[in-house]
Amino acid sequence: MGIFSKPSFNSDKKREFPEGLWQKCPSCAEMIHNLDLVQNFRVCPKCDHHMTQTAHERLEMLLDVGSFEEHDANLVSVDTLKFTGMASYTDRLKSYQKKTGLKDAVISGLGAIDGQRVSIAVMDFNFIAATMGSVVGEKLTRAVERATRERLPVIIVSASGGARMYEGVLSLLQMAKTCGALALHAQARLPYISVLTHPTTGGVSASFATVGDIIMAEPKAMIGFAGPRVIKETTHQDLPPDFQTAEFLEDHGLVDMIVHRKKMRETLGELLGYLAPAK
Amino acid sequence: MKLQPLEFEKPIVELEEKLADLKKHSRANDINFDTEVRRMEGKLEDTKRAIYENLTAWQRVQIARHNARPFALDYLQLSFTNFLELHGDRLFAEDRAMPGGFATISGRKCVVIGHQKGRELKENLKRNFGCANPEGYRKALRLMRLAEKFGLPFVSLIDTPGAYPGLGSEERHISEAIAVNLREMMVLRTPTVAVVIGEGGSGGALGIAVADRVLMLENAYYSVISPEGCAAILWKHRKHAPEAAAALKLTARDLFEMGLIDGIIPEPLGGAHQNHAAAIANLKTAVSRALDELTPIPHDELLARRYEKFRRFGEFAGDA
Ligand SMILES: [Zn+2]
Numbered sequence: 001m002g003i004f005s006k007p008s009f010n011s012d013k014k015r016e017f018p019e020g021l022w023q024k025c026p027s028c029a030e031m032i033h034n035l036d037l038v039q040n041f042r043v044c045p046k047c048d049h050h051m052t053q054t055a056h057e058r059l060e061m062l063l064d065v066g067s068f069e070e071h072d073a074n075l076v077s078v079d080t081l082k083f084t085g086m087a088s089y090t091d092r093l094k095s096y097q098k099k100t101g102l103k104d105a106v107i108s109g110l111g112a113i114d115g116q117r118v119s120i121a122v123m124d125f126n127f128i129a130a131t132m133g134s135v136v137g138e139k140l141t142r143a144v145e146r147a148t149r150e151r152l153p154v155i156i157v158s159a160s161g162g163a164r165m166y167e168g169v170l171s172l173l174q175m176a177k178t179c180g181a182l183a184l185h186a187q188a189r190l191p192y193i194s195v196l197t198h199p200t201t202g203g204v205s206a207s208f209a210t211v212g213d214i215i216m217a218e219p220k221a222m223i224g225f226a227g228p229r230v231i232k233e234t235t236h237q238d239l240p241p242d243f244q245t246a247e248f249l250e251d252h253g254l255v256d257m258i259v260h261r262k263k264m265r266e267t268l269g270e271l272l273g274y275l276a277p278a279k
Numbered sequence: 280m281k282l283q284p285l286e287f288e289k290p291i292v293e294l295e296e297k298l299a300d301l302k303k304h305s306r307a308n309d310i311n312f313d314t315e316v317r318r319m320e321g322k323l324e325d326t327k328r329a330i331y332e333n334l335t336a337w338q339r340v341q342i343a344r345h346n347a348r349p350f351a352l353d354y355l356q357l358s359f360t361n362f363l364e365l366h367g368d369r370l371f372a373e374d375r376a377m378p379g380g381f382a383t384i385s386g387r388k389c390v391v392i393g394h395q396k397g398r399e400l401k402e403n404l405k406r407n408f409g410c411a412n413p414e415g416y417r418k419a420l421r422l423m424r425l426a427e428k429f430g431l432p433f434v435s436l437i438d439t440p441g442a443y444p445g446l447g448s449e450e451r452h453i454s455e456a457i458a459v460n461l462r463e464m465m466v467l468r469t470p471t472v473a474v475v476i477g478e479g480g481s482g483g484a485l486g487i488a489v490a491d492r493v494l495m496l497e498n499a500y501y502s503v504i505s506p507e508g509c510a511a512i513l514w515k516h517r518k519h520a521p522e523a524a525a526a527l528k529l530t531a532r533d534l535f536e537m538g539l540i541d542g543i544i545p546e547p548l549g550g551a552h553q554n555h556a557a558a559i560a561n562l563k564t565a566v567s568r569a570l571d572e573l574t575p576i577p578h579d580e581l582l583a584r585r586y587e588k589f590r591r592f593g594e595f596a597g598d599a
Binding site for chain 2 (some may be wrong): 055072074075076077078080081083084085086087103114134135137138141156163165167170171172173174175176177179180181182183184186187203205206207208209210211224225226227231234235237238239244245247252253254276
């Protein structure tokens with residue numbers, strides 16, 4: 001069990017053990033000890049339900065020990081619009097920064113999988129539902145540009161409630177910015193693997209997340225553009241029970257493969273073997 | 280055509296009615312009320328300016344959604360000439376929410392696509408209220424490729440509440456259709472101009488709006504989410520849409536000041552629906568000028584500038 005024998009980065013204190021020691025599986029209601037849950041990559045040992053992993057946990061799970069080198073770690077969001085609603089954007093940012101220990105909703109940098117170097121970015125749903133504002137868009141764009149410059153594959157692990165409306169059109173335009181960077185990366189014939197995790201919706205699903213050379217999804221992850229409630233209100237249609245799940249999207253031809261979290265590192269390694277440009 | 284006045288236009292309508300009464304009274308009784316008429320006309324003009332020159336974001340949203348406003352096909356037929364419609368995405372269907380084809384503007388041949396709304400129910404059902412399915416975005420991509428291949432500039436006219444939220448739309452991957460356009464428009468080797476003519480609703484608008492010049496009509500709006508949607512989430516009720524509209528900074532002026540769009544096309548006083556001819560002429564002038572500026576630029580430079588423009592978008596702190 002090499003991965004957990006020593007931490008590959010020492011960025012954080014004890015975030016893995018928040019309030020209680022036990023957590024209830026949202027799918028089967030099994031009580032699971034936090035230690036077991038983290039050891040099991042936050043997959044329920046009883047029913048295989050994939051729960052939200054933090055970005056740091058995901059990176060530790062995917063990358064070779066000690067290989068991760070974080071970039072753009074200090075970028076923070078600003079309240080450009082001076083958004084005045086029920087809660088101010090600045091207050092929201094502060095409270096999520098405190099709660100998660102993160103500066104914003106994505107961690108990015110360089111690392112290696114089975115010795116193959118990659119530029120990688122992982123979204124963290126715990127931070128304002130990993131909505132994409134300027135910081136998320138900028139860090140992803142830089143991760144892609146870094147890959148183009150250094151001729152590396154890009155892996156982006158998505159999970160997002162969509163665009164961050166506190167940043168208005170600026171957040172919308174991050175969709176164009178990230179896709180633009182990927183256009184140049186693609187023109188350089190470099191591989192991009194998009195990993196969709198629960199949930200990937202709205203402006204993130206409608207931008208970088210769905211233009212991968214390979215699109216991989218975790219089992220039962222909810223993936224879609226519009227929320228099911230909005231669709232029901234608009235169309236009064238009955239929606240199939242598995243609507244907008246990874247399985248539904250594999251059936252309908254969007255997702256290349258559904259990969260169990262425990263197989264993800266291995267599968268990414270294998271894919272890179274086919275896609276990574278020969279050195 | 281009698282226009283349905285908007286709530287904030289009531290003072291104008293009242294004055295117009297009073298003025299009409301006075302004129303009628305004057306004629307009927309053969310009394311000269313000229314001084315009074317002139318005074319009231321002045322007051323009407325002042326009231327119009329006071330209202331129309333200080334429109335709130337929410338009032339502009341209402342003007343942008345006005346069903347008497349010129350729609351994409353009005354511009355296509357009048358700002359442009361010789362519109363030759365092309366149908367279908369060659370994959371699944373023809374999306375009538377997004378008509379497109381060849382058209383000529385000030386003597387310049389282009390490929391044009393736009394979101395189209397209907398003025399009444401029947402037309403709206405045909406046009407799906409301006410909400411395109413994946414087929415619309417894929418047809419747009421097909422037309423972009425055609426433009427690129429035959430060296431024609433590509434123009435898009437944006438007027439949508441958003442991409443269509445439906446079962447079929449999701450089954451056929453509306454997300455992917457939009458995302459692919461975002462990627463491909465960035466590297467399309469021909470000049471591109473996008474004009475938000477009414478509603479610029481979120482990803483459905485952006486899906487045809489990655490362009491060398493992004494222009495907005497004066498009363499159009501462009502937003503990451505509808506004011507009602509934003510209000511429902513952040514204010515817990517849709518009735519707060521006016522506050523949400525202000526907070527989102529979605530007007531042409533706000534976005535121009537933030538450097539997120541390249542220009543504003545003026546509308547006649549009171550909005551494009553008050554005077555179609557003026558709006559149509561203004562759009563023609565602005566699009567023609569943009570194409571004049573863009574056409575001589577070599578493609579490599581054009582693409583580099585386009586990338587640079589979108590690359591700059593973002594406000595943050597903490598860079599080393
Ligand atoms: Zn379980």
